[in-house]
Amino acid sequence: MGTFALIVLVLAVAVVLYGVHIYNQLVALKNRYRNAFAQIGVQLTRRYDLIPNLVETAKAYMRHERETMEAVIAARNQAVAGLDQAAAAPGNAAALQQLAGAEQGLSQALGRFNMLMEAYPDLKASATMMQLSEEISSTENKVSFARQAYNDQVMAYNAYRQSFPAVLLAGSFGHGEDAALLEFANSQEIQQAPRVSF
Numbered sequence: 615m616g617t618f619a620l621i622v623l624v625l626a627v628a629v630v631l632y633g634v635h636i637y638n639q640l641v642a643l644k645n646r647y648r649n650a651f652a653q654i655g656v657q658l659t660r661r662y663d664l665i666p667n668l669v670e671t672a673k674a675y676m677r678h679e680r681e682t683m684e685a686v687i688a689a690r691n692q693a694v695a696g697l698d699q700a701a702a703a704p705g706n707a708a709a710l711q712q713l714a715g716a717e718q719g720l721s722q723a724l725g726r727f728n729m730l731m732e733a734y735p736d737l738k739a740s741a742t743m744m745q746l747s748e749e750i751s752s753t754e755n756k757v758s759f760a761r762q763a764y765n766d767q768v769m770a771y772n773a774y775r776q777s778f779p780a781v782l783l784a785g786s787f788g789h790g791e792d793a794a795l796l797e798f799a800n801s802q803e804i805q806q807a808p809r810v811s812f
Contacts, residue, residue, distance in 0.1 A: 632779075633783060636779065636780050636783050636784075636787070637783070637787050639774060639780070640771075640774065640775060640780065640784060640787055640789045643767070643770055643771040643774055643775075644705075644771055644789065644793070646767045646770070646771070647704065647705060647764060647767035647768045647770075647771050647793055648704045648705070649767075650760070650763045650764035650766075650767040650768075651700070651701065651704035651705075651764050651796075652701070652704075653760040653763065653764070654757065654760040654761055654764055654796065655697060655700075655701050656760075657753055657756045657757045657760050658693070658697050658717075658757060659694075659697070660753050660756075661750065661753045661754070661757065662690055662693060662694050662697075664746060664749055664750050664753065665686060665687070665690045665720075665724075665750075666687065666690070667746055668686075668727075668743075668746050668750070669683045669686055669687060671737075671740065671742050671743050671746060672727075672731070672734075672737060672743070675734045675736060675737035675740075676730065676731075676734055676737065679730050682723075682726055682727055682730055683727070685723045685726070685727075686720075686723045686724060686726075686727050688723075689716070689719045689720040689722070689723035689724075690720055690723075692716045692719060692720070693713070693716040693717055693719070693720045695716070696709075696712045696713035696715070696716035696717070697713055697716075699712060699713070700712070700713040704764075704793070705768065705771075705793030705794055706794060707794035710794045710795075710796050710797075711794075713796070714796065714797060761796050764796055765795045765796060765797075768793045768794070768795055768796075769795070771792075771793055772792045772793060775789055775792065776792070
């Protein structure tokens with residue numbers, strides 16, 4: 615084998631190995647943002663599981679507010695469905711927009727519920743309600759941190775996918791589109807989790 619052929623062979627092996635490195639890096643970054651989304655799912659599921667307890671506790675005090683309590687449960691169910699769709703395709707812009715819309719609807723329903731509770735001081739003073747309030751507030755903070763971690767991982771994936779030379783190979787490796795950030799319509803909600811206080 616001649617020197618020229620050996621040089622070409624070494625260069626070809628180097629290019630293939632670099633392509634394998636790019637592929638592995640894309641897969642690793644994609645798995646990181648998917649894992650980060652799974653953490654959002656854990657916290658949102660916990661939040662969704664607390665909401666029926668909140669409504670059940672309030673029923674004893676708020677017998678005449680059935681419509682509001684049903685609206686909270688309906689918004690919760692819609693958010694659960696949005697989370698299921700987003701979990702099936704983390705990074706998909708349409709699924710994340712649907713989840714963000716459902717979360718905004720749930721936050722609004724909980725806000726109306728919170729305003730109604732002001733008329734029921736015995737309910738606000740209930741030990742069970744105070745404990746639920748504490749758990750929901752804690753979960754909201756965890757959701758906010760998980761969402762930030764997810765968005766950080768998505769940005770790392772997108773930046774690598776768009777960088778040279780990865781951008782030349784990303785499409786052929788099945789990484790043709792950017793992953794979407796999880797954002798809410800109100801920019802203030804991005805910086806601060808919704809508050810539920812009783």
